[in-house]
Amino acid sequence: MSDSGTNLCRELRKEAARLGFSAIGFSTPQPQQLAVERFAAMIREKRHGEMHYMEQGIENRSEPAMLLPGLKTVISAAISYNNHVEYREGQPKISRYALIADYHTVVRRKLEQLLEKLQTLTTEPVNALITVDSSPVFEKTWAEHAGIGKPGKNTLLIVPSSGSQVFLGELLIDIEIIESKPPLQNLCGSCNLCIEQCPTGALTGPGKIDASRCISYLTGELKRAFSEEEQVMVGEWLFGCDLCMDVCPHNRQSSIKANDSFALRQELTDVTTEQIMNLTRSGFRKLFQGTPVFRIGLRRLRRNAKAVAENIKQKRR
Numbered sequence: 001m002s003d004s005g006t007n008l009c010r011e012l013r014k015e016a017a018r019l020g021f022s023a024i025g026f027s028t029p030q031p032q033q034l035a036v037e038r039f040a041a042m043i044r045e046k047r048h049g050e051m052h053y054m055e056q057g058i059e060n061r062s063e064p065a066m067l068l069p070g071l072k073t074v075i076s077a078a079i080s081y082n083n084h085v086e087y088r089e090g091q092p093k094i095s096r097y098a099l100i101a102d103y104h105t106v107v108r109r110k111l112e113q114l115l116e117k118l119q120t121l122t123t124e125p126v127n128a129l130i131t132v133d134s135s136p137v138f139e140k141t142w143a144e145h146a147g148i149g150k151p152g153k154n155t156l157l158i159v160p161s162s163g164s165q166v167f168l169g170e171l172l173i174d175i176e177i178i179e180s181k182p183p184l185q186n187l188c189g190s191c192n193l194c195i196e197q198c199p200t201g202a203l204t205g206p207g208k209i210d211a212s213r214c215i216s217y218l219t220g221e222l223k224r225a226f227s228e229e230e231q232v233m234v235g236e237w238l239f240g241c242d243l244c245m246d247v248c249p250h251n252r253q254s255s256i257k258a259n260d261s262f263a264l265r266q267e268l269t270d271v272t273t274e275q276i277m278n279l280t281r282s283g284f285r286k287l288f289q290g291t292p293v294f295r296i297g298l299r300r301l302r303r304n305a306k307a308v309a310e311n312i313k314q315k316r317r
Contacts, residue, residue, distance in 0.1 A: 008121055009179050015117040016077060019110045020259040022162045024077040025146025026179045032062035035138040038207075047204075049212040051221055061136045068129040070174040076143040077114070078159045078166040079107060081262045082254050085269060087236075090316065092273050092308045095216065095240025096165065098292040099269060100262040105290075107132045107169040110261075115171060124175055132169040139168045147181035153206040154194035154244040158187045163251035165258075187250065194244035200233045203244065215241035219304050220296060231307040238276070238304050239293050265291070273312070276305035 009026065016024040040058055048054045065071040081100060087093050097103065111130045119126050131137060140157045143149050149159040149166075156164040188206070195203040202214040211217040215237050218230055226234065245251050267287065279287070284298040293301065 008118075008177060011121055012075070012114065012118060012177075015114055019113055020079055020261065021077045021110065021114075022080045022166065022256050023148040023159050024075060024114075025143065025148040025181060026177045027074050027076065027142055027145040028176075028178065029063075029065050029071050029074055030145075032138050032141050035141040036062045039138070042209075047208070047210045047212070049214075049217050049222065050224075051211065051217075057136055061138055064135075064137050064142070064170075064172055067131070067135055067137070068127065068172045068174065070127065071172050072176040073173050073178075074142050074146070075114070075171040075173065075177070076139070076146040076148055077107075077111065077169050077171070078143065078148055078157070078162060079103075079110070079169075079259050080162045080166050080254075080256045081258045082163065082165040082251070082256060083258045083262065083264050085264065087269075090312050091236070092238045092271065092276075092305070092312070093236050093242075094238050094268055094271070094293065095242050097167070098239050099264050100258070100291070102290055102292055102294075103167040103262075104132050104134065106259075106261045107167050111169050111171050115173075118171075118173070122175060127174040129172040130169065131172065132167075137170065139170055142170060143168055144183060147183055150184040150187045151207060152194065152248065152250070153188050153192065154198075154203055154248070155207055155209050156245065158248075158250050160184070160187070160250075161254065162256045163254040164245055164248060165251055165254070191249065193247040193249070197247045198244055199235065215243070220292075223300065225303060226307055232311065234304065234307045235311055236308055238271070238273070238301070238308055239296070268293075273305040273309040276301055277309075 042048055043055055081097055083096050085096055108130055115128050140151055143157055149157040152158045158164050159166050200213045202210050204210050218234055219237055219239050281298055288294040
């Protein structure tokens with residue numbers, strides 16, 4: 001890498017750290033055939049539940065250049081939301097990522113600031129596109145190629161020192177930033193805790209997930225009423241699920257805590273199923289607007305609360 005390229009990487013890393021990112025890396029766009037094959041296998045084996053939108057444009061997901069003409073570099077960034085949450089026995093649970101400000105807004109704002117810094121570091125005009133879980137790209141694959149993490153057996157990206165409790169975002173740019181960084185080796189080793197501890201059997205093998213059995217999918221993506229089996233599988237989770245991350249040694253040993261932008265909203269950690277069932281639309285908006293829960297709407301949240309209340313009742317018998 002040239003001196004100017006080295007300085008550019010160093011200054012961008014410095015700015016990213018100031019913004020609160022726990023890791024950033026740079027990769028050169030190239031077709032991700034292996035990722036396409038794995039994704040296609042999931043669709044073919046019908047492990048994507050009822051998310052039929054995933055069946056469209058599979059090949060396009062490996063070609064971010066289709067999103068930005070002249071694309072030369074993908075900057076991948078990770079930011080921690082590692083907050084400690086304790087729930088009482090029999091209390092309904094909400095995944096940690098949904099107890100905080102919506103990450104789409106926070107991460108996008110920070111990547112915009114990183115882009116502004118980049119524009120001050122180069123004399124070339126920079127065309128760019130920011131994506132935060134909002135475009136059809138294999139973000140975990142790009143992050144792996146950038147050297148910032150490695151997918152774990154639960155399919156989530158593990159970032160050294162941060163674990164898998166991170167949000168990812170990408171900054172696609174039309175200038176070249178080449179950084180030689182070897183890919184990380186397997187971080188899981190012989191550990192199978194996430195697979196063994198998944199209560200619904202959603203993790204069918206290392207790196208393989210059946211979304212139709214995943215609590216996060218059931219409570220956050222499934223739009224229809226639950227079947228009897230699905231209701232039981234939800235357990236005590238109102239929205240999302242953290243079980244496969246809670247048992248992961250990389251999360252238990254993480255030295256990096258949540259970015260200040262992701263402070264816990266205490267009123268959400270104390271919510272009850274009765275409270276949810278009695279919410280008005282304005283009350284729902286007041287309590288959940290600005291969080292990922294707001295996306296599913298009051299009807300589906302009530303569906304979840306009804307299932308959780310019944311599961312807690314059965315558990316106490």
